[in-house]
Amino acid sequence: MKKIEHIGIAVKSLQDSNEMYTKLFGKQPYKTEAVASEAVNTSFFEMGDSKIELLEATKEDSPIAKFLEKRGEGIHHIAYAVDDIKAEINRLKSEGFTILNETPKKGADNKWVVFLHPKTTGGVLIELCQDID
Numbered sequence: 001m002k003k004i005e006h007i008g009i010a011v012k013s014l015q016d017s018n019e020m021y022t023k024l025f026g027k028q029p030y031k032t033e034a035v036a037s038e039a040v041n042t043s044f045f046e047m048g049d050s051k052i053e054l055l056e057a058t059k060e061d062s063p064i065a066k067f068l069e070k071r072g073e074g075i076h077h078i079a080y081a082v083d084d085i086k087a088e089i090n091r092l093k094s095e096g097f098t099i100l101n102e103t104p105k106k107g108a109d110n111k112w113v114v115f116l117h118p119k120t121t122g123g124v125l126i127e128l129c130q131d132i133d
């Protein structure tokens, strides 16, 4: 794992949270993007060589909706950048981690992504991201 690619934060309203984080950071998000497969709308703020990703649910069965219902707004996941996501899947499986989607799926910001079950990572939802060439 090369670096923290982004920190994902679950929010109720992307518009309200974009406004708050724009005040907090003193800059606008560089993009907003819907990811229908995850039933989320996202926005991204650059933070050094990492990013803050805000996530709003677009459906009741979105993972973000379930998280908000259970825990309210807050840090949802940490994403790490990897060079070879398939090699990382195999390595992490051999280390005993549970991969939630063994086939990488298309995430936001032009990435292939996989997630590790928080039960096997000390209670922190982990996402791995590889740039889509």
Ligand SMILES: CC[C@H](C(=O)O)C(=O)SCCNC(=O)CCNC(=O)[C@H](O)C(C)(C)COP(=O)(O)OP(=O)(O)OC[C@H]1O[C@@H](n2cnc3c(N)ncnc32)[C@H](O)[C@@H]1OP(=O)(O)O
Binding pocket: 008, 035, 038, 040, 042, 053, 055, 063, 064, 066, 067, 070, 075, 076, 077, 079, 100, 106, 107, 108, 109, 111, 113, 115, 117, 118, 119, 123, 124, 125, 127
């Ligand atoms: C891909 C687009 C974008 C990107 O960056 O490109 C994204 O990041 S999309 C982000 C949203 N998508 C996901 O999170 C996909 C992976 N997540 C899942 O598959 C589920 O949310 C899962 C399996 C983590 C939890 O599923 P669910 O909520 O249905 O089950 P439970 O509520 O029973 O949770 C099981 C267990 O895990 C704990 N939990 C749930 N969410 C989190 C979390 N975000 N961080 C830490 N722990 C979490 C939950 O509390 C349960 O533990 P327990 O001790 O039994 O309470």
Ligand SMILES: [Co+2]
Binding pocket: 006, 008, 053, 077, 079, 127
């Ligand atoms: Co993410």
